[in-house]
Amino acid sequence: MRRSLVVGNWKMHGSAASIDTLVTGLQQQLANLPADQTDIAVCPPFVFIPQVISQLEGSAIACGAQNVSDQQEGAYTGEISATMLAELGCQYVIVGHSERRTLMAESDADIAAKFTAVQSQGLTPILCVGESLAQREAGETLSWIEQQIKAVIAVAGIEAMAASVIAYEPIWAIGTGKTASPEQAQEVHAHIRQVLANESQAVAGALQLLYGGSVKADNAAELFGKQDIDGALVGGAALKAADFAAICMAATA
Numbered sequence: 231m232r233r234s235l236v237v238g239n240w241k242m243h244g245s246a247a248s249i250d251t252l253v254t255g256l257q258q259q260l261a262n263l264p265a266d267q268t269d270i271a272v273c274p275p276f277v278f279i280p281q282v283i284s285q286l287e288g289s290a291i292a293c294g295a296q297n298v299s300d301q302q303e304g305a306y307t308g309e310i311s312a313t314m315l316a317e318l319g320c321q322y323v324i325v326g327h328s329e330r331r332t333l334m335a336e337s338d339a340d341i342a343a344k345f346t347a348v349q350s351q352g353l354t355p356i357l358c359v360g361e362s363l364a365q366r367e368a369g370e371t372l373s374w375i376e377q378q379i380k381a382v383i384a385v386a387g388i389e390a391m392a393a394s395v396i397a398y399e400p401i402w403a404i405g406t407g408k409t410a411s412p413e414q415a416q417e418v419h420a421h422i423r424q425v426l427a428n429e430s431q432a433v434a435g436a437l438q439l440l441y442g443g444s445v446k447a448d449n450a451a452e453l454f455g456k457q458d459i460d461g462a463l464v465g466g467a468a469l470k471a472a473d474f475a476a477i478c479m480a481a482t483a
């Protein structure tokens with residue numbers, strides 16, 4: 231039985247004060263959640279990571295980052311390495327989010343290099359994949375997702391996938407209020423698991439596979455009811471303690 235995992239991606243939101251309020255709220259709302267069933271993490275903007283880790287001390291909520299360099303050290307102005315994130319106490323790093331693929335032109339090769347850099351420091355990459363609306367309408371969803379995942383397997387190897395999380399985030403569902411139906415999401419999740427199973431049944435069976443894209447308190451339970459959906463990567467709704475907590479509860483039910 232796979233544990234569920236709910237991750238909040240706060241994107242470029244928050245201030246020291248608003249994040250203090252959010253984390254305090256999360257700790258209150260999640261105090262009674264059975265920690266043995268659901269893993270929970272939040273991914274603040276880099277500059278707030280030390281504050282969040284300090285606030286979360288003693289709590290079962292983990293902290294992650296939203297991006298990382300593919301290099302560990304050197305003359306890379308503005309970059310942050312996995313070594314630095316590990317030293318801070320991060321456990322997860324999101325790699326390949328569609329906003330970075332699109333806005334920062336990150337390629338599959340860049341993402342595979344980041345994935346490897348994250349794992350080399352003992353952190354868990356959350357690899358995001360997802361299709362555009364045009365690709366879905368052209369019937370290219372499954373082949374596109376497969377290609378995105380195989381690009382990472384080709385570099386990292388199938389066994390490395392065992393120490394990772396994959397998040398399926400259809401681009402057309404991110405921040406639009408338009409969630410993939412549980413059936414649409416399950417179809418892609420089952421395909422992802424099959425792509426992995428073709429190389430290793432054990433890896434495919436154990437990997438936590440998240441859905442992301444307009445997950446809210448009122449649609450989470452239905453998504454989590456699907457066989458291959460193990461949790462969620464949550465954007466907007468992760469910025470409100472009550473909403474995020476309700477999604478975590480749904481994942482635990």
Ligand SMILES: O=C(CO)COP(=O)(O)O
Pocket residue numbers: 239327399403404405406407442443444445463464465466467
């Ligand atoms: O991009 C997302 C999480 O990484 C999803 O964002 P929303 O939940 O705001 O649609």
